[in-house]
Amino acid sequence: MTSPGSYTSVDHSLGPVKGELRAFATDLEAEARGLGFCAFGIASAAGDDDRAARLDAWLAAGMHGTMGWMEERAHHRRSPQGLWPEARSVIALGMSYAPTADPLRLAGEPEIGRISTYAQGADYHDVVKKALKHLARWIVEQGPKRGLEDVGVKVFTDTAPVMEKPLAAAAGLGWQGKHTNVVSREHGSWLFLGEIYTTLAFEPSAAGRDSCGSCTACQDACPTNAFPAPYRLDARRCVSYLTIEHKGPVPDDLREGLGNRIYGCDDCLAVCPWNKFAEAAHTIKAFLPRAELTAPDLADLLTLDDAGFRALFSGSPIKRIGRNRFVRNCLYAAGNSGRIALMAQVEPLLRDDDPVVAEAAEWAKAKLKSSPSLADREA
Template identity: 80%
Template sequence: MVKAVLNQLLEDLEKEARSLGFCAFGVADAREDETRAARLEAWLADGMHGDMGWMAERAHHRRSPQGLWSDAERVIALGMSYAPAHDPLALANAGENARISVYAQGADYHDTVKKALKHLARWLVAEAPRRGLGEAGVKVFTDTAPVMEKPLGAAAGLGWQGKHTNLVSREHGSWLFLGEIYTTLPLPLSTPARDRCGSCSACQDACPTRAFPAPYTLDARRCISYLTIEHKGPIPEEFREGLGNRIYGCDDCLAVCPWNKFADAAHTMKAFLPRAELTAPELADLLALDDAGFRALFSGSPIKRIGRDRFVRNCLYAAGNSGSAALLAPVEALRGDPDPAVAEAAQWAAQRLGA
């Protein structure tokens, strides 16, 4: 009897999730998976998390859902599509224009996903006792908590972790924002996804900074997304040319995945549609941003979190790679910037542009 009630609750829960904009849904066990935990420990021991010290500091929470919340029985894993309607690699050779990762061209996904997660969690809390299942404990997470979202998404059947370590879905390609609801309810488990990468190495071959020492392993210290978003101070010179005109994140390993041919931009939430001013921004305009201008331009955007100085630092590397003499003047104007990393990046860019 209870099993039938739980099955019906799960079916209705998925319907509610899809009405909120989630296109991927599944349930995973909250207990520790020894293989998953061991991989995390080995990755941290090799220092591949770079400056992200918080990953090591809270590794005991990240190892398993129950390590974060001992009462959790299940993880409801969910995904929202942000599949782009345009080619993410279209600006690869547009030196005077900047490339911003697809996920950051629209509204901050943290707000959109978290709002929908809370709505769904409230629905579950209200429905469980109505169906004779007693009180349901819930906690919601998206990105900022010590949660192994991608392995849990794979365990819940949303997709598999590809050789680029990101989740790949048969229906939505590489373009999914992930969120989780931890719950005390013993919901039926989903079938884990099967790895379908086969012999393909497109994502590995596409990385301009060789951030994959082996398939299914990412060295964040070499990753453009890490370098442009998480890394503070000057970016090591060995990676600067590889940045090209990427100023916030990188889509290359995702964009070349063959499974993206099944991703339909029609499933993309309206909030994630790109803002016109962020699809092909001109570097000259971005280099002129002061703190107030930066905050105004990126209000409601995930880009705002890195601050003006780190952002302009990235733009200077892109300017140095542009080969455009027209950018020399705005670059020169930043050589005396109060932020040391910005000033150093301006010096490097000016030398690259022939000053």
């Protein structure tokens, strides 16, 4: 959502205006919490040289993999004002999706597909953006009532060239942990992020303070060694990237590391000690898991055609990757399962129209044939 115009009618150096903006920010936080946002903070829209340098170094190392859009719009991503020069402040917001069950509980059930917690409910893009647009309209409506004319706003969640995690940390929602995701003292690792850029010059919140200490739990938990160093993620080895963003065949040396993860990965988030403070009571109802996505059988998922895939994942973020990439993921999981019974679903996919799916089926078949004997598997 956008509202044209820039905030030029008021001298921000005047004390009364600063006082009004502080009061406005207080009311704004209350309105945000009423819309389901459990985390709120404000950051400056000005550039940050250190933040931009980290982005540039990450891109230069090629750690973004095939996510070409990150490099193509890096000039917009480096700072909020690089995307929108009129922006003065960033209102950073978070919605909790804290799980009601242990995200790692299916690690020992290879015939079941593991779907990341965030994708088991409604598509967060839709839920968060709807609330952001409501809040943005409220800001625009309230501005003139407070003597603040020509208030401009733009809303973002995930799909725009915005450095959401660093901005959330700068706004005090938490800090970027060693797994590079935002960690909150109150909500752990389970926050969907959204931003409202505005022409209003609100006073920034205190930035989040790193509280990871000497803990390396997230680094140790990664099944594909995607962290070359703390606070540095190589997306090319990350299960979430490989199962969601990566379009071609997954490199052979990383397939076993996928295990039975068929969409995303929660491992580095789930082991974070700060999650003991996260309460599922804050979770928006729309994000609660759908029963059919909490522990789906690989045998059923491998039979999905395009129509069946679309029906099953209607309203889910999983729908965005399409049937072929999803079935590819399920084939890797089948190959890793050691369950010879899945051969009945794997073999028809050897003739799939999509060459990536067909190749994944070949790999799964070979893996299953080289698994222990049937007697050992059934024991």
